[in-house]
Amino acid sequence: MLLRMLRTMTSRRVKTDLTTPGELNKVDQAAEFAQLGDLRSAIFALRRHLDLFPHDVSAINNLGCYLSDTGDDTEASKCFELAYSLDDTFLPGIVNHAKFLSDRHHSDEGLKFLCETKASAPDFPQVDAVYGGLSLALGNVAVARRHVLHAWLKLFDNLRYANCYLLDCAYDDSEES
DSSP: OHHHHHHHHHSOOOOOOOOOTTSOOHHHHHHHHHHTTOHHHHHHHHHHHHHHOTTOHHHHHHHHHHHHHTTOHHHHHHHHHHHHHHOTTOHHHHHHHHHHHHHTTOHHHHHHHHHHHHHHOTTOHHHHHHHHHHHHHTTOHHHHHHHHHHHHHHTTTOHHHHHHHHHHHHHOOSOOO
16 A cells, blocks of 8 residues: 555646636636635636546545535535545545544544554644544543644644644643643
8 A cells, every 4th residue: 555655646646737828727716715715616616627627636625625614514525535536545535534434423444544644644734633533522632632732733823723722622621730
């Protein structure tokens, strides 16, 4: 699996900059819409991109994230499953697949994917964030707090990880030393 992952990571990904002259790349356009908080337009732009490039794993994964943020978990889960089935070595896809499994009460399967990803990419902050969420759901607040803190420190400007850490601290009833 490690060799396949290395081969996939070094191989060329689907080019996403093949647009008509003068037209803004749909993936970039979607990212701009998402940054402005217009997730519906971001979803529309990614769907237009995927009409032309249906195997762009990164775009499928991003579409799943935007759909999840809008509350469309059914469609988001389909995107995460598709992204994982197309490339089971794409780290964001693996993490989202693990989160999808744990959200569907298949925590053991999700944990297996998280452990494999953590072993192959220990500095990937999303692994710690999802692992922390899974640990909190299982009632292990100390482990959840530690993992979310690691995720937050890796991406310190990420407000979501800061909020998750503060939430985990609120649930932790251990004494500080």
